[in-house]
Amino acid sequence: MKKTKDEILKEVHRQALYLAKANCKANRSIKKVYWFPSPKEVRLLEVTEEVGFTDDKAILPLYYREEPQYGLPFSMGVAWVHPAQYRNRKLPKGWRWADALEIRVLARKK
């Protein structure tokens, strides 16, 4: 039976949470994570000082293939943006701040 858009979005959200946790665990510099819902792919914007300032006018995510064998059935776009720049850079096509949800990853041990 064909899945509804809501069902697909729930699965994308589950993968977004999994990926956000993996990203934050591996890169402690990530301060905030935003999820941009889309049934096409996982879209994450991660705020981190590790990228430094850039001259890019737009936010440029890196896109990764789906890898169902590792629990990642949807392809993924992950953007890293400096804290001072993430609000004033143009989002990729189809990403909208109005739809964005912040993902709060569990508090980390100091």
Add this chain to the structure above:
Amino acid sequence: MGGRIGNTCFGAEEMNWREAFLRQARSDFSIFRLLNSLDAPYAHQLHYLQMTTEKLGKALLIPVSSDAAPAFSHRAFVTLLQQMPGQPGRRFQLRYGGKSSMLKARVRKILPLAKMIEDLAPALAGIARPNPEYPWKDRMTNEILCPAEFGFAEFDPNSADMLNLVDVIDELLN
């Protein structure tokens, strides 16, 4: 004479931008390996290594299954390395499984060299800094220098970091 060769003949599957950039990166890397085996002037080896990293990075700026042309940036490769430890699929591909800290330590070691290689792109180096493709004018001495006769001492081909970086690129392209 122009035209297509190889698997783009009749009936072959057409590739999108992402796949085209990945294939070109693999080809650039094979030429880097070839030049290295021939002990060619180091500038030419570095040039192909820099182009490999640039095209690999640009490939990943294109959404999967998209027909969109690549975004313009010379900075994607270093971000790719930085994001690697947080990518479960990449960790398994590089045989680290769930151990992001070990991959992170490996990436941390090669990141400064990767940034230097990224900066070798002529668009970033300009005409006042060394790059492996075009002559430049040294800021300090005002001397005009030619890459083919320059040593690129900071990019020691036998250093552990360089060997490690080349291994990572190889693994990412496979």
